[in-house]
Amino acid sequence: MNIPKPGGSVRGSKSGKPIMALFDLLGRNWSMTIMWYLKEGQKSFSDLEKKCDGISPTTLNTRLKELQTTFIIEKVVDGYKLTELGEELFNLFEPLRKWANKWAKNFN
Template structure:
């Protein structure tokens, strides 16, 4: 399994800047959702995590868990999969972005003419 790594070519960066490598990893389908769910709910078994993520397939969940483990964001421990300290750091860094996304949603609903459907 190949995960994005700083210093190597990644999606959006020929130099592999660390932030772009992280965006490449977390930008993969369901990566951020898995990290977010584990951060919010705590340790989960595979089945509980799949249920919490609702529409994720077992194959995609398995792939994302392997990638997130290889990258150091998630580990398997007592009670199932859980975020590591690095994963908690990433989650805490994403919380302000979550607030910006909520403000953006409000702005879009207040400015429907700005959205091109």
């Protein structure tokens, strides 16, 4: 498993810059969706599998391992939850969401 980490080459960049590693991680299929559902609270593997309608168990397992290895989520007794770092990251999405909505108006 090739997990994007700061300091290394990632998809789309060989710079090693932390932001590029983060964009690679978040740009992977289902990563943001998993985070979105974990923002609601702790979820089991089967809860996430149901919420991420269409995700294969293999892909879900891979994304969970990547997000754990990169300190965004953590495994707990009954499933998974965002770490403090993951919560902080998720809260940074709100200004981006607002900007994206403003940007989307250009396409109407």
